[in-house]
Amino acid sequence: MVILLPFLLLLLLPLPLFLLYFIVRPRPVEIPIKNRHVFITGGSSGIGLALAHRAASQGARVSLLARSLKKLEEAKESIRLSSGSDVSIFSADVRDYDVVEKAISDAGPIDVLVVNQGVFVPRELEKQGLDEVKFMLDVNLMGSFNVIKAALPLMKQRMDRLPASIALISSQAGQVGIYGYTAYSASKFGLRGLAEALQQEVIADNIHVSVVFPPDTDTPGFERETEVRPELTNILAGSSSSMTADNVAKKALDGIQSGSFIVPCNFDGHMLAIATAGLSPQRSFWMAFIEVSFAGVLRLVALFFQWNWYRCIEHWHAKKKDT
Numbered sequence: 076m077v078i079l080l081p082f083l084l085l086l087l088l089p090l091p092l093f094l095l096y097f098i099v100r101p102r103p104v105e106i107p108i109k110n111r112h113v114f115i116t117g118g119s120s121g122i123g124l125a126l127a128h129r130a131a132s133q134g135a136r137v138s139l140l141a142r143s144l145k146k147l148e149e150a151k152e153s154i155r156l157s158s159g160s161d162v163s164i165f166s167a168d169v170r171d172y173d174v175v176e177k178a179i180s181d182a183g184p185i186d187v188l189v190v191n192q193g194v195f196v197p198r199e200l201e202k203q204g205l206d207e208v209k210f211m212l213d214v215n216l217m218g219s220f221n222v223i224k225a226a227l228p229l230m231k232q233r234m235d236r237l238p239a240s241i242a243l244i245s246s247q248a249g250q251v252g253i254y255g256y257t258a259y260s261a262s263k264f265g266l267r268g269l270a271e272a273l274q275q276e277v278i279a280d281n282i283h284v285s286v287v288f289p290p291d292t293d294t295p296g297f298e299r300e301t302e303v304r305p306e307l308t309n310i311l312a313g314s315s316s317s318m319t320a321d322n323v324a325k326k327a328l329d330g331i332q333s334g335s336f337i338v339p340c341n342f343d344g345h346m347l348a349i350a351t352a353g354l355s356p357q358r359s360f361w362m363a364f365i366e367v368s369f370a371g372v373l374r375l376v377a378l379f380f381q382w383n384w385y386r387c388i389e390h391w392h393a394k395k396k397d398t
């Protein structure tokens with residue numbers, strides 16, 4: 076009898092899979108990018124630039140928006156050299172709605188909108204000025220509202236009626252709060268709330284929302300960040316292995332094209348995604364099955380991570396007192 080138990084379980088396995096196959100929402104989708112208009116904010120550097128290269132090499136028509144015209148022109152030239160495609164560039168600050176709206180209407184209807192611009196100044200809140208807090212919230216969160224609000228009417232009017240995408244680049248610090256990132260984490264958690272609500276609002280227009288959660292990524296922005304990052308932030312953020320901008324761009328573009336709502340980038344990212352699945356949409360019944368099966372044990376893993384992090388914080392304070 077006992078020996079039959081595994082076989083019995085194996086026979087029962089298709090049942091939950093079958094159920095999940097029918098209930099997962101929204102339904103699975105493929106988002107083509109060849110010959111379509113991909114508009115990337117913050118596309119002149121780091122992750123955005125790597126995404127632009129990748130989209131262009133897959134035959135997309137790419138537009139980039141950022142502040143510095145010089146960096147935009149360099150990006151345009153590097154993409155022309157690598158894939159031969161002609162990129163449109165728009166100099167605008169995402170904090171200025173009117174300028175963003177003008178750029179987007181000049182660029183024409185967008186099929187895939189990648190909201191990637193972002194700034195990060197890690198510092199303990201006690202030492203951080205409210206001007207810096209506001210800077211991060213304005214660029215990362217309010218700036219994303221400005222971009223999406225300006226692009227949405229034209230996206231809805233797109234001629235081909237094929238599935239379209241709005242992708243937001245959050246961060247693993249948008250899935251878990253990390254020392255030194257009060258304002259940054261708040262801005263990146265905010266993007267997830269925006270995305271969950273927005274997906275319900277735009278599903279009827281065949282627009283699909285993705286949120287990408289990269290770990291530390293080797294970019295010009297990250298290089299500047301490491302010069303000022305508190306030691307404890309370095310230690311805790313080191314819990315997830317860092318990636319190259321190119322690898323993040325690959326994960327992001329694959330996730331966008333498969334219409335995934337949550338897009339993790341590395342192994343730790345997959346664990347975080349399952350541990351924080353919450354009430355997010357899930358299109359894949361396989362992933363839904365994994366979430367249902369591993370939720371409990373990953374909560375335990377998460378508690379061990381917190382245990383380790385609080386131990387690091389305690390040691391750090393003890394060391395500081397000694398010196």
Ligand SMILES: NC(=O)C1=CN([C@@H]2O[C@H](COP(=O)(O)OP(=O)(O)OC[C@H]3O[C@@H](n4cnc5c(N)ncnc54)[C@H](OP(=O)(O)O)[C@@H]3O)[C@@H](O)[C@H]2O)C=CC1
Binds near residue numbers: 140194289293296
């Ligand atoms: N690098 C990392 O470790 C990680 C990054 N991320 C996120 O990925 C995204 C890209 O980061 P990364 O590639 O490292 O950053 P970079 O600093 O290398 O690039 C940022 C891009 O955003 C643009 N940008 C910044 N501020 C504005 C603004 N106010 N208006 C318009 N464009 C702006 C920059 O151009 P310009 O300055 O000319 O405006 C640049 O093109 C960010 O949202 C970041 O939070 C997430 C996880 C990890």
Ligand SMILES: CCCCCCCCCCCCCCCC(=O)[C@@H](N)CO
Binds near residue numbers: 253289291312313
């Ligand atoms: C269930 C168990 C999960 C275990 C994994 C936990 C790992 C958490 C690591 C968080 C790292 C935050 C990096 C922020 C990167 C970033 O956005 C800055 N570089 C600014 O750009």
